Amino acid sequence: MTIGDTALRRRDAAGWPVVENDPAQPRRRVLMLPGLFCSSAFFTDVLADEALATAGVAALAADPPGFAGRPAPDGFDYSIASYAALVEEFAAAEAIDLIVGHSFSANVAIEIAARGNFRGKLLLLSPSLSREDEEDDLRSLDEASHTPVVGTLVWLGINPTLKHGMRGRLPEARFDELMAEMKRNPRAANRAQVVGFFEHMAAHGGELASRLATASTPVWLGRGDRDEVGITDAELAILDAAPQVTLKTIPGAAHFSITDAPHAVAQLVLDLLDDGEG
Template identity: 25%
Template sequence: MPVSHTFVALHYWAGSGCAFDRLRAALPAHTQLLAPDLPGFGTQSAPPDFDYSVAAYADWVAAYIQRNSLTSYTLLGHSMGGKIALALAARQPAGLRSLLLLSPSPPTPEPMSAADRAAARAAYGKPEEAAKTFTSITNLPLPEILRGQVIADNLRSSQTAWNAWLDHGSRENSSALMPKLDVPCQLLVGEHDRAISPATQRQATLPLLPPGTMLQLVPGAGHLLPLEAPLAVVAALGWAWPS
C-alpha cells in the first residue's frame, strides 16, 4: 500500500526517537512515521560546530526532511521537540501540512527555577537520578522495558547537549516568530504533566498558536505522551492524513 502521509516526530530532552515506537505501531498502515535522534541524543552525534540552539536544531531537522525527499508531512514535536517544531514551522517550509504539539516546551522561555536547573545539571549521567526523572515525568503505568528505555536514553545523552538545553535552548524566546505559523495546529497535554503543566501550556503556548487551535487534555497522563498514551496521540493525528 503506498504511503499517503508522513509524520516527522521530534523527541523530548534526554530522550531519543525510539520514544515514538509505540506510536508508530498504532498508526494506520498507509502512513509512516520518521523519528530521528536529535543531535546530542540517542545515537546521533552533533555536526561539527553545532551550537545547540533551537535554530540549529530546526536547521538540522529541515536538512533531515530534505534528505528524505518529503513533499507532504506533519510535524510532531514533544517537549523540547515541540519548541524546535514551532521554530521550524514558523519558517513556513514547503510540504508542511500540519503541526501536533505534545506537551511542548513553550515558545517563550520554559519556566524552571534556578534551583531546578542546577539540580538537573547535577543529575547528568547518574542512573539513580535518571530513575527519579522517569518517576517524576510519567503518571500512567508503563512496562518495565519502557522504563528501562527512558532511563537508558537519559544516560546516553551527551553532556554538551544536556547542558546546552538547560542553560540556553529552553530559555530561548521565539514568540515573535509565532505569527508566521500558517498551518493547522493541535496541542495535546497530559492531565497530570508535572514537567510542563497544563496551566503553563494555556498561558505560554496556546495564546501564541493560530486562532482556533485546541488544547486537549489526555486523562491520567503525565509528560511522556508518546509512551503513556499513544492511542490518544494517534486519535489527535486523525485529522492530519487524507481519508
C-alpha cells in the same frame, strides 16, 4: 523489531537513526522527534499502532544529532534555531507531511512554525511556552549549568537523578529500556540542549505563545490532561486567537503522552492529517 503484532524497521537516513513502521500502501509521511534526554525509542508504541499503517501513514521516529548519543556537526551550537534548520532539511529530504515534536522537539517545532519554511502540518506535544511553565527540576538544571563548578557536579550526578525522577512517569514494563535510552546522550550535549532551550525562550521575550501564533500552516498543540508542564491563561488566550493553532487535550496522559497514551497520540496524528482535507 516487533511491537505486538506490528513489525518496525530501522535504517539510517542522512546520519540520523530512524525507526519506522511499514504500511502496505503508504500515502502520507510523518516524522516524530524526541524530547530532552529521550530518543526515538520513546515513540515505538505510537509507531506500532495499527491505525497508522491501516490509514497508509508511513511514520518514522528519528534521533537528530545530539540525541541517543549521535554526534553533532562541528561547531553546532545546540540552539533551538539550529535544530529547527536541521529538522527542516531532514523533513524536506524525507518528503514529510507532518512533524510531531515532543517536549524539547515541540519547542523546535514552534520555531519551525514561526520560520514558515516547512509547509506541512505540525503536532506539538507538551511544549513549554515560558520558563515558568517548565518543571522545577529542569529550571534548576539550567540555573546550575551557568555555574562552572556547581554545574559540573550536578551534571555528573544526572543519571541517578533522572532515574529517581522518572520512576512512576514511564511505563513500568519499559522502565529499564527507556532509562537506558536516557543515559545514551553525553552530559555535555544534554547540558547544551538545556541551556539552549531556555535561552531561546529568553530571546523571544520570555514567552513563545506569541511566536507560535504567527504560524501560517496548521499546528495542533496537544497536552496531557495531567501534564506536569504548565500553560497560563494568558498563553491560552493568545493561542485561542491564533487562526492556525488548535489546542488538544490527551486524556489519560501526563507529560509523556507518547508512552502514557500512544493510541491517543496516533489518533491525533490521523485527525490532523485529515483536518481540512476534502
